[in-house]
Amino acid sequence: MELSFDTIMSRTHLESYLRYHRLRSGLSQRDLAEIVGFIANHQVSRHEHSAAIPSLLAALSYRAVFCIPIEDLFPGVAGTIQVNVEDRLARMESNLQTSSAKGHRGTMVARKLEWLSERRNHTQVKSPQ
Secondary structure, three states: OOOOHHHHHHOOOOOOOHHHHHHHHOOOHHHHHHHHOOOOHHHHHHHHOOOOOOOHHHHHHHHHHHOOOHHHHOHHHHHHHHHHHHHHHHHHHHHHHOOOOOHHHHHHHHHHHHHHHHHHHHHHHHOOO
16 A cells, blocks of 8 residues: 555654654753754654654754664654655566566566565575564
């Protein structure tokens, strides 16, 4: 099932461990906002409660502050994105496998299929399922 950005945002079960790490460190939302430098404390609250997905800059800043990978700070969003990307890649591969392209287009199809195969093999080696 593919989820849109709006659907991701409407899900209340998306986990965020930002609040846990902030409280564990003794920082207030205001402290964290000041350390990050370009967000307000109300944005920290929205990120903690999964009411908003942090921007890439904010997520990387949180990672730098707590030395925790982004996908561990926001596992609900990371997991949802992973599932959606894998689904779209599987559909792309299926479409490419049925392609009858020739010439340059055929070469591009073959290149994409090779990349998808290498990616799948690399992913399986990294995290066996």
